[in-house]
Every structure is written in C-alpha cells, then in structure tokens.
Amino acid sequence: MQDITCCPGETFEMSTELADIFGSIGREQGYDDIVAEFTPYKEFKSSWRRSGRSVRFQISDYMIGADRGVLEDFATSLYRRLDRGPCRSIYTPRLVTWLMSREFLAQNQALYLKRSRNLTLDHRGKVHDLQDAYLSLRDQGLVRDCPDAVFNWTRRRNRMRVGYCSVLMKVIAVSSILDQPSVPPFVSEYVLYHELLHIQDGLRPDRRHHGPEFRDREHIHPRWKESEEWLRRLAAQRA
Ligand SMILES: [Zn+2]
Structure with missing residues (x-):
C-alpha cells in the first residue's frame, strides 16, 4: 500500500x-x-x-x-x-x-x-485468532465476504469497550481482555460479528448505528445471549 x-x-x-x-x-x-x-x-x-x-x-x-x-x-x-x-x-x-x-x-x-497505537496489528492473539473467527462467521452465513477488512487485538485490556471499528478504514479492534484461555472463543467471535455488521452497513450519515434493526441482526448470532453475559461479567470484574 x-x-x-x-x-x-x-x-x-x-x-x-x-x-x-x-x-x-x-x-x-x-x-x-x-x-x-x-x-x-x-x-x-x-x-x-x-x-x-x-x-x-x-x-x-x-x-x-x-x-x-x-x-x-x-x-x-x-x-x-x-x-x-x-x-x-x-x-x-x-x-x-x-x-x-x-x-x-x-x-x-x-x-x-500505523497511527493506531493501541493495536497489535495481528489477528492472532495469545489464545484466539480473529481470522479464524471471521472465517467461522462467514461459513455460518452470518457475514458477507469482507476481503479488505483487517482484524486486530488491542494492546490494552479494555473491559468496557470490548470492540470498535473504523468503517472508513475497514479496521476492527477487539479487546485483548477476550484473548485468554478462560474466555471461550465465541465471545470474541460475537464482538467481531458486531463490528463486521457496522462495516457491512457502511457510512450512516444518520448516525443511528445501534437501532432496533441492528439489534435484530446482532441477535441472529447463535450465541449472542451467552456472549452478552460473558461481556457483562468481564465488565463487572475488577482489573
Ligand atoms: Zn457498535
């Protein structure tokens, strides 16, 4: 590039x-x-x-x-x-x-x-691999092909903001708090799924990123409920 x-x-x-x-x-x-x-x-x-x-x-x-x-x-x-x-x-x-x-x-x-200092610039974490998670989502028919997207773990182990993305740059970040043996892989997969939905939506000038229609799609993920529970528990834990 x-x-x-x-x-x-x-x-x-x-x-x-x-x-x-x-x-x-x-x-x-x-x-x-x-x-x-x-x-x-x-x-x-x-x-x-x-x-x-x-x-x-x-x-x-x-x-x-x-x-x-x-x-x-x-x-x-x-x-x-x-x-x-x-x-x-x-x-x-x-x-x-x-x-x-x-x-x-x-x-x-x-x-x-290069300017994203909080990213590891690697889809492979210590335990989980975001590229594998993406392929799994794609194979389940939950997301479309997204060949330009780049998946990264964050350097900081953020508990509250577990994922974010730049729709313009097609860059997704997943918090490394989810990259540990005690957290099952479907949790980071679910966070990645959420961010991929944003990237698929593209630019939303109305800024309605999390409307009811988005939540409906989010809940298509077969393990959304368990994942949300995991995220709530992790957020509540002390660092
Ligand atoms: Zn979101």
Whole structure:
C-alpha cells in the first residue's frame, strides 16, 4: 500500500489545490482570509477556527488522494456547517463513493494502522485468532465476504469497550481482555460479528448505528445471549 508521507511532491501539489478550492468557495461565502491545510489526524476528521471573515481549516490528510470534485463537495459541506452549525450529514453521494472506494482504502488503510497505537496489528492473539473467527462467521452465513477488512487485538485490556471499528478504514479492534484461555472463543467471535455488521452497513450519515434493526441482526448470532453475559461479567470484574 502506498504511504502518503513518501510522496512529498504530491502532497504539496494537492495542498495547493486544497487551498485553492477552499479559498474560492469561501470567498463566495463572504470570507476573505482563508487557510486550508491537510493535517495528520489519526481519525478521519476536520476542524476549523473562525474569526470574523477569517477562517482556518485543518482537513484530514486522508483526503489527499481525492479528486477536485470530491474536495469541492467537501469544502461546500464544511462551509455549510460553519454557517448553520451541526447538520445531519456532510456527505454528498460523490464524497461517499470516494470514501467507500478501494482506492481510498489502498491509499489510507496502512497509514491509519500505523497511527493506531493501541493495536497489535495481528489477528492472532495469545489464545484466539480473529481470522479464524471471521472465517467461522462467514461459513455460518452470518457475514458477507469482507476481503479488505483487517482484524486486530488491542494492546490494552479494555473491559468496557470490548470492540470498535473504523468503517472508513475497514479496521476492527477487539479487546485483548477476550484473548485468554478462560474466555471461550465465541465471545470474541460475537464482538467481531458486531463490528463486521457496522462495516457491512457502511457510512450512516444518520448516525443511528445501534437501532432496533441492528439489534435484530446482532441477535441472529447463535450465541449472542451467552456472549452478552460473558461481556457483562468481564465488565463487572475488577482489573
Ligand atoms: Zn457498535
């Protein structure tokens, strides 16, 4: 996979384009002092500071490979948010297509993993293997093929947050608290299943990640009840 830090020439060129796009759209909105630059945030996020007719944007550097049209959509959406406050979605269809593309993943997944300090970068734990768990879920027909997803154990043994994922980067983390001989393999398999459902759902601009429909699908897993009980017990234990 390509590492964007290896291409300073390209970065510079794209940054010029970024400043150009944010500058021209911003001037149409009445701003006259505009700075927009790529920033190496770990997560895909952007921030801004506004003062009168000046505005400074810091844009996730995962957007570096986006084409001009996508950057224009992104800039327009951010200016809209700047004026009207939080809105339900800043994603246009063109932006979603880019963010969900294999090209986006090829450019950014390895970089995201490099920035993820809490991950072991290995699907094999000391006891359980998340790749085996994925294959089992797939063979049971519980999840679709997900060839780009990367499974990792966390370095920290978190009891409360036992799994999380980046839908954009197709990266799943499962807490290493579940990787011990006393915890049966179906528990980490169930957590992986939950995160795979999120990845299959893709971007949800409405942010309804755990609605009733999601819970119904979660409960298709044959051992969901036992797994939930295990997770409750582990959360209640003292470290
Ligand atoms: Zn969830």
